[in-house]
Amino acid sequence: MTAFGALTYRASHRRLRLFQVFATAVFVGLLGSFWQIQVVDHERYREQARQNRIKTLPTAAARGNILDRHGRSIADSEIALTAMIDAANTSAANLGRIASGLDLDIDRVWQTLQDASDYGRFEHIVLKEDLSQRDLAFLQARRHTFREVDLVEGMRRRYPAQQVAVHATGYIGKASRRELALREFLLLDFGSDVGKSGIERQYNSWLTGTDGSLQFIVDSVGRSVDAVGEVGSVPGRNLRLTIDLDLQAVSELGLVGRKGAVVALDPRNGEILAMASAPSFDPNQFVAGFQDAEWRALNSDPATPLLNRAIQGTWAIGSVIKPIIGLAGLQTGVAGPDFTAHCAGGLNYGGHYFRCHKRDGHGTVALVEAIAQSCDVYFYQLGVTLGIDVLERYARLAGFGERTNVDLPDEVPGLVPSVRWKVRRSLQPWRPGETVVVSIGQGAMAATPIQAALAIGGLAMGGVWHQPRIVSDGQMRLIDPDYEPPEPRVATIDREHLTTLREAMWQVVNGYGTGRQARLSEVEVCGKTGTAQRVSNELRLRSGRADFEDDAWFVGFAPCASPEIVVAALLENGAHSYYAAAVVRDLLQVWLLNRPDAPLTDSSRTVAQSFAGSP
Amino acid sequence: MNAVPTRGGARWRRDFDWLMAGAALLVGILGLFQVYSATFNTKFYSAFSQHVVWLVLAIVVFTAVSHINYRHLVSLSPVLWAIGVLLLAAILLLAEPVNGSRRWLPLPFGLSIQISEFMKVVLLLVVAKYCAGSATKMLRLRDFLPAALLFFAVFLLVVLQPDLSTSLSMLPIAVTVLFLSRISKKHWLLGALALALLVPLLWASLKPYQRDRIAGFLSPEEAPLGIGYQIRQSKIAVGTGGMWGQGFVQGSQTQLRFLPTPHTDFILAAFAEERGFAGIAIVLGLYYVLLMRIADTARSARDPEGTLLAMGVASVLLFHIMVNGGMVVNKLPVTGLPLPLMSYGGSNLLTVAIMLGIVNSVRIRRFVN
Numbered sequence: 001m002t003a004f005g006a007l008t009y010r011a012s013h014r015r016l017r018l019f020q021v022f023a024t025a026v027f028v029g030l031l032g033s034f035w036q037i038q039v040v041d042h043e044r045y046r047e048q049a050r051q052n053r054i055k056t057l058p059t060a061a062a063r064g065n066i067l068d069r070h071g072r073s074i075a076d077s078e079i080a081l082t083a084m085i086d087a088a089n090t091s092a093a094n095l096g097r098i099a100s101g102l103d104l105d106i107d108r109v110w111q112t113l114q115d116a117s118d119y120g121r122f123e124h125i126v127l128k129e130d131l132s133q134r135d136l137a138f139l140q141a142r143r144h145t146f147r148e149v150d151l152v153e154g155m156r157r158r159y160p161a162q163q164v165a166v167h168a169t170g171y172i173g174k175a176s177r178r179e180l181a182l183r184e185f186l187l188l189d190f191g192s193d194v195g196k197s198g199i200e201r202q203y204n205s206w207l208t209g210t211d212g213s214l215q216f217i218v219d220s221v222g223r224s225v226d227a228v229g230e231v232g233s234v235p236g237r238n239l240r241l242t243i244d245l246d247l248q249a250v251s252e253l254g255l256v257g258r259k260g261a262v263v264a265l266d267p268r269n270g271e272i273l274a275m276a277s278a279p280s281f282d283p284n285q286f287v288a289g290f291q292d293a294e295w296r297a298l299n300s301d302p303a304t305p306l307l308n309r310a311i312q313g314t315w316a317i318g319s320v321i322k323p324i325i326g327l328a329g330l331q332t333g334v335a336g337p338d339f340t341a342h343c344a345g346g347l348n349y350g351g352h353y354f355r356c357h358k359r360d361g362h363g364t365v366a367l368v369e370a371i372a373q374s375c376d377v378y379f380y381q382l383g384v385t386l387g388i389d390v391l392e393r394y395a396r397l398a399g400f401g402e403r404t405n406v407d408l409p410d411e412v413p414g415l416v417p418s419v420r421w422k423v424r425r426s427l428q429p430w431r432p433g434e435t436v437v438v439s440i441g442q443g444a445m446a447a448t449p450i451q452a453a454l455a456i457g458g459l460a461m462g463g464v465w466h467q468p469r470i471v472s473d474g475q476m477r478l479i480d481p482d483y484e485p486p487e488p489r490v491a492t493i494d495r496e497h498l499t500t501l502r503e504a505m506w507q508v509v510n511g512y513g514t515g516r517q518a519r520l521s522e523v524e525v526c527g528k529t530g531t532a533q534r535v536s537n538e539l540r541l542r543s544g545r546a547d548f549e550d551d552a553w554f555v556g557f558a559p560c561a562s563p564e565i566v567v568a569a570l571l572e573n574g575a576h577s578y579y580a581a582a583v584v585r586d587l588l589q590v591w592l593l594n595r596p597d598a599p600l601t602d603s604s605r606t607v608a609q610s611f612a613g614s615p
Numbered sequence: 616m617n618a619v620p621t622r623g624g625a626r627w628r629r630d631f632d633w634l635m636a637g638a639a640l641l642v643g644i645l646g647l648f649q650v651y652s653a654t655f656n657t658k659f660y661s662a663f664s665q666h667v668v669w670l671v672l673a674i675v676v677f678t679a680v681s682h683i684n685y686r687h688l689v690s691l692s693p694v695l696w697a698i699g700v701l702l703l704a705a706i707l708l709l710a711e712p713v714n715g716s717r718r719w720l721p722l723p724f725g726l727s728i729q730i731s732e733f734m735k736v737v738l739l740l741v742v743a744k745y746c747a748g749s750a751t752k753m754l755r756l757r758d759f760l761p762a763a764l765l766f767f768a769v770f771l772l773v774v775l776q777p778d779l780s781t782s783l784s785m786l787p788i789a790v791t792v793l794f795l796s797r798i799s800k801k802h803w804l805l806g807a808l809a810l811a812l813l814v815p816l817l818w819a820s821l822k823p824y825q826r827d828r829i830a831g832f833l834s835p836e837e838a839p840l841g842i843g844y845q846i847r848q849s850k851i852a853v854g855t856g857g858m859w860g861q862g863f864v865q866g867s868q869t870q871l872r873f874l875p876t877p878h879t880d881f882i883l884a885a886f887a888e889e890r891g892f893a894g895i896a897i898v899l900g901l902y903y904v905l906l907m908r909i910a911d912t913a914r915s916a917r918d919p920e921g922t923l924l925a926m927g928v929a930s931v932l933l934f935h936i937m938v939n940g941g942m943v944v945n946k947l948p949v950t951g952l953p954l955p956l957m958s959y960g961g962s963n964l965l966t967v968a969i970m971l972g973i974v975n976s977v978r979i980r981r982f983v984n
Contacts, residue, residue: 015795016914019926020907026937027903031896033944037854038892045854052851053867219871220848 170198
């Protein structure tokens with residue numbers, strides 16, 4: 001180009017051109033890269049930038065309160081601070097320091113993160129709930145170091161009455177893998193609380209609220225710059241039970257230091273007024289997050305504190321069955337006034353001597369005295385006369401041998417033996433001697449305390465057995481507008497037969513009967529005792545072992561003429577029905593104070609509060 | 616003042632490369648605004664006013680150097696080299712390390728400069744002085760020897776600081792010479808081999824964090840924090856910009872500080888976020904005009920020194936743009952190379968100003984009177 005070729009890189013012009021080509025290629029390449037990222041993939045990066053700067057923190061919805069029939073709190077929620085961790089942005093070193101600072105087991109923390117990642121959760125994993133002042137101080141002082149940790153307001157379940165009604169109420173806990181796989185919990189996130197037992201489990205979806213969220217703009221170090229959005233949380237709904245905390249409290253008082261159960265029902269509609277089981281536990285420790293050792297201790301305790309004996313345990317029902325057998329005798333026309341038995345302390349049948357509990361014998365007895373004094377020999381004879389099939393039919397009519405379908409989880413059906421059952425179970429024929437023991441509620445016969453209350457209560461109502469409910473029909477219609485109360489099972493019972501049986505059960509308590517401990521001056525109490533052998537009398541006396549002691553029952557109702565309450569008390573190894581009758585009496589005494597037509601008095605309130613401890 | 620006494624003012628104005636200077640100034644001003652946007656609400660808020668001062672200074676330096684006959688500078692280059700090497704040695708021995716390396720020469724008024732940046736200019740001049748003969752005759756190995764020795768001395772001193780990226784940015788100068796010189800294939804291979812030998816040397820001098828950078832470049836998603844984090848955030852910033860950008864001081868990646876060093880190494884990412892692809896196209900267009908203009912100057916230079924100088928400048932600038940831009944779009948590993956004319960920082964800006972001044976000087980003097 002120029003005139004001074006001799007001095008220039010004339011021959012290099014081609015190479016200069018090469019440079020231009022190279023530079024052009026570089027610029028085209030850069031421009032293409034920018035085009036790809038900025039225009040083609042723009043949406044993707046815009047979303048990533050949004051995720052960068054928008055931080056979403058969950059806001060916990062309060063779980064619905066559980067209230068007794070008078071609106072007193074059995075379970076409620078309070079605000080508590082929760083530490084959450086962003087697993088994607090933490091390191092093993094930080095995690096170790098955080099875990100030790102919050103007194104957490106590092107292995108469990110790792111396990112939690114691992115589990116969360118299995119469910120696709122990396123953000124906002126709950127590290128620790130209900131932080132203590134010490135935890136807060138630890139995190140606050142290091143908030144710039146531990147940027148992966150967020151503090152949010154959570155909701156902590158509180159059981160102000162502590163162990164009162166714990167078996168009926170149940171408790172909550174983190175949803176397990178098994179639970180998360182259930183269809184019912186399909187929408188639940190990993191780390192959500194669910195009801196684990198009792199009411200908390202049964203009415204979980206009604207009680208559970210919907211968590212909301214708060215969105216912030218944060219800068220790169222997680223400082224909140226601005227709030228941009230909020231999805232409000234929807235609190236769970238309250239649930240009112242039919243339980244009366246006062247009756248509940250006095251039931252549990254009666255069980256202190258014992259193993260056993262108390263169930264109080266309103267026989268007119270099946271509402272459960274009290275349901276106690278002992279030994280029990282404090283559900284608050286489940287909320288606080290169990291340590292493995294505590295859980296194992298509770299779970300493997302031979303006294304089975306987690307078991308709700310009222311509906312999940314069965315015992316030989318003993319003499320409590322006698323009014324039902326009596327009903328069978330009357331309805332079939334067998335146990336007329338001239339059907340008597342002579343009790344000389346026992347009965348020889350089929351080559352075996354069956355004892356009466358009274359060694360000296362009751363002399364000649366008819367139905368009323370036989371029930372009042374619980375004469376075994378009379379019922380041996382009546383049972384043998386009726387035969388096992390009739391016994392089974394009437395036991396089933398009263399509700400034995402099948403679940404009551406109370407609205408609580410994990411109820412067991414108990415057992416009413418029958419010929420078919422015997423053959424199926426052991427491929428052996430029914431032996432006549434077995435009918436003898438079934439007649440007094442022993443042998444293979446097994447029942448839950450709630451069945452005992454239901455059976456006697458329904459009989460006292462003249463043959464109307466209402467399905468036990470722990471949530472009233474009114475409350476159920478709130479939960480489900482289409483709710484229809486279950487139909488009661490009704491049997492036609494002759495008026496005079498009913499009078500006879502009531503008379504017999506009146507005698508048990510108020511005459512020369514076995515349940516005189518249950519007598520009250522303010523109201524006429526009827527009932528039936530039961531003492532069920534665990535082993536033969538000889539073995540029990542010889543061994544002297546406490547766990548060979550007889551199980552003691554008492555089922556009472558009041559007032560006799562028009563029953564409003566029926567109470568079943570079972571004392572495991574309680575030795576004598578005498579003690580069970582006393583438990584029922586104490587409950588009925590408080591019930592009298594609380595009777596719907598009697599105003600709630602201060603003294604009855606104190607019963608519940610003194611036991612529950614101040615909330 | 617005027618180093619070309621026979622030139623009149625009008626003539627000088629005519630030959631002055633207004634196109635190159637204009638493109639450079641526009642890029643500088645876009646950079647200045649971006650420095651403001653990236654720093655005004657950070658602890659580096661004073662960067663903007665400082666950068667204004669540097670930019671004014673750069674214009675003055677550019678104009679001044681344009682007036683100096685580049686041939687004088689070429690003949691002075693051994694002296695400049697000696698001063699530079701002394702300063703580099705002094706820094707290495709005396710300066711307090713900043714972030715683990717000794718690069719900064721303290722100046723009065725709290726300012727400090729990186730001598731190594733200016734040494735690029737000195738190396739350009741040295742190469743022009745000793746290798747210009749290659750334009751007319753086949754050079755033998757020993758003709759290259761002085762230039763090679765002077766080059767590697769500086770290169771080594773910078774590696775020792777250690778300053779990987781600045782030493783890397785010197786390589787284009789050597790490559791340009793080899794590229795343009797009329798040398799035998801054997802010597803060409805020898806030179807390429809010598810340069811290739813530098814690679815293990817550089818690798819050995821890599822700090823762990825630099826090796827992480829290369830690892831991070833290879834798989835940015837594996838390491839959300841640290842180096843992969845920077846790359847990821849840079850890409851997000853660029854992508855968020857879209858076609859028209861989020862707007863001045865509106866980029867969330869920049870303003871909420873997700874983007875690392877948005878006023879220095881990653882200024883192009885910040886710019887891309889706030890000005891969009893449209894802004895990027897303009898800036899890259901301006902750079903392209905600048906480079907093509909310098910290449911044109913190289914072609915029309917009146918002597919081999921002029922061609923070598925202009926092409927050296929073009930190569931260094933292209934290298935910077937390529938490495939920095941490639942880093943921002945995650946096509947090349949993260950290096951601390953600033954983007955010429957845009958990144959905040961006086962040393963690089965002044966160095967580029969001097970280089971462009973020399974190119975302008977070459978262009979003004981392309982006709983022999």
